[in-house]
Amino acid sequence: MLALTMGDPAGIGGELTVRLRGAGCPPFVALDDPSRLAAYAIAPIREVASVAQARAVWPNAIPVLPVPLAVPVIPGKPDPRNASAVIAAIERATRLALAGEVRGVVTNPISKATLYGAGFRFPGHTEFLAALTGTPLPVMMLCSPFLRVVPVTVHVSLREAIASLTAERIVAITRVTHTSLRKYFGVASPRLAIAGLNPHAGESGAFGDEETRIIAPAIATLRDHGMDARGPFPPDTLFTPDARATYDAAICMYHDQALIPLKTLDRDHGVNVTLGLPIIRTSPDHGTAFDIAGHGTASPASLRAALDLAQAMSEDAP
Numbered sequence: 001m002l003a004l005t006m007g008d009p010a011g012i013g014g015e016l017t018v019r020l021r022g023a024g025c026p027p028f029v030a031l032d033d034p035s036r037l038a039a040y041a042i043a044p045i046r047e048v049a050s051v052a053q054a055r056a057v058w059p060n061a062i063p064v065l066p067v068p069l070a071v072p073v074i075p076g077k078p079d080p081r082n083a084s085a086v087i088a089a090i091e092r093a094t095r096l097a098l099a100g101e102v103r104g105v106v107t108n109p110i111s112k113a114t115l116y117g118a119g120f121r122f123p124g125h126t127e128f129l130a131a132l133t134g135t136p137l138p139v140m141m142l143c144s145p146f147l148r149v150v151p152v153t154v155h156v157s158l159r160e161a162i163a164s165l166t167a168e169r170i171v172a173i174t175r176v177t178h179t180s181l182r183k184y185f186g187v188a189s190p191r192l193a194i195a196g197l198n199p200h201a202g203e204s205g206a207f208g209d210e211e212t213r214i215i216a217p218a219i220a221t222l223r224d225h226g227m228d229a230r231g232p233f234p235p236d237t238l239f240t241p242d243a244r245a246t247y248d249a250a251i252c253m254y255h256d257q258a259l260i261p262l263k264t265l266d267r268d269h270g271v272n273v274t275l276g277l278p279i280i281r282t283s284p285d286h287g288t289a290f291d292i293a294g295h296g297t298a299s300p301a302s303l304r305a306a307l308d309l310a311q312a313m314s315e316d317a318p
Contacts, residue, residue: 001055002310003093006032007108008086009069010078011288012298017108018042019300021062026311028106029054030062031089033069037062051101067092075294078111083118086110090125094132097279103314104280105129106306109288123155126274129281139176139275141249142259142285143309144266147239148249149258150177150275161254165197165210170218174251178227180275181248184313193238193247194219194231195257201234215253239265268301271309280313282306 007013009032017030018040029051030037038045044061048054054063067089070081093105107125122128130138141150152173153161174192181190194215195201198208205212215232222229230247237243238250239261252258262270263285270285284302292298 001051001058001102002026002028002307002314003051003096003102003105004028004030004032004307005089005093005105005107006030006067006086008078008111008114008288009033009036009073009082010075010293011109011111011290012293013108013288013303014073015040015042015294015296016284016298016300016303018045018062020304020307022059025059025304026307027055027058028307029058029102030064031067031093032064033085034064034066036069036073037064051096065092076290076292078114078288078290080114080118083115083120086115087120087128090128091132094129094279097281098133104282104310106303106310107281107283108303109284109286111288111290125281125283126154129274129277129279133277133279135277137172137176137276139173139180141177141180141273141275142262142270143273144262144270144285144305146265147244147262148181149252149262150174150249151252151255151258153254155255158254158256162197162210165214165253167214167218167221170194170215170251171221174218174222174227174229175225176276177249177251184280184316185248186316187248189228190249191247192222192227192229193233193243193250194222194229195235195238195250195252196232197235197253199234199236201232210253268299269305270302271306273309273313280310280317282310282313 034047046057046061048063057063096102181187197210202211211232272283274281
């Protein structure tokens with residue numbers, strides 16, 4: 001069984017959660033406010049006191065470990081007064097995973113701005129989960145049936161991303177990716193494509209020297225460690241169908257270099273995976289979608305894909 005957090009209660013997470021029972025969906029227990037889920041009236045909701053009770057309830061109803069909200073929810077209008085419940089759901093799900101009571105954690109989208117207003121001090125889910133689990137280097141992977149991408153730098157400005165790029169960081173991120181592909185994705189010998197930073201991968205230094213000064217030495221180190229790492233490749237041709245057939249994951253230098261091709265190719269089934277943690281964590285590759293919250297039009301495809309992937313990862317792990 002998986003643990004599914006509430007995300008921002010004013011977003012689409014709740015309405016997607018109640019639409020996921022049955023149809024071969026991996027069993028999950030929701031960490032949420034039972035009354036707000038019951039308000040959607042789409043599926044039976046059953047409050048439980050433990051994961052063991054949750055297993056007995058599924059699939060006849062959606063089991064919910066209660067995390068009470070401070071104030072009633074208005075779809076599309078996030079309220080910082082509910083931030084403590086959002087955080088508590090993540091913390092409790094993480095504890096359950098660390099204790100081995102659940103196979104992994106799937107997180108509904110949060111509103112970082114809302115949490116920041118309530119004193120949340122982490123850039124996002126990834127960094128918060130790293131702190132909760134004592135993980136020194138969490139790695140974000142976005143994946144779909146078409147592509148897996150890993151950004152070396154994540155939630156920082158583009159200027160800061162370039163300034164913080166080092167060969168050591170590229171090597172460390174790629175090593176975690178390599179290990180995780182073998183452990184959780186069944187890739188015995190991962191093929192890793194390393195993107196350049198500049199147009200045309202620097203054009204032999206004409207458009208920037210990061211490729212020769214930082215990225216190429218990192219690739220050499222990875223190859224010395226026995227990894228099939230190649231590049232640096234020009235980013236504008238790295239994601240064509242022919243190119244994608246040659247690697248198992250692309251290591252990208254900054255956030256949008258990785259996420260734009262992933263979301264363009266398959267936004268509906270994209271999944272965010274945090275590698276390097278002692279637990280499995282996935283999340284749908286979309287946000288809170290406040291603009292359509294409560295309308296009943298949001299697609300559950302990405303959340304379902306996140307549940308399916310977390311289940312599959314837990315089965316592949318030794």
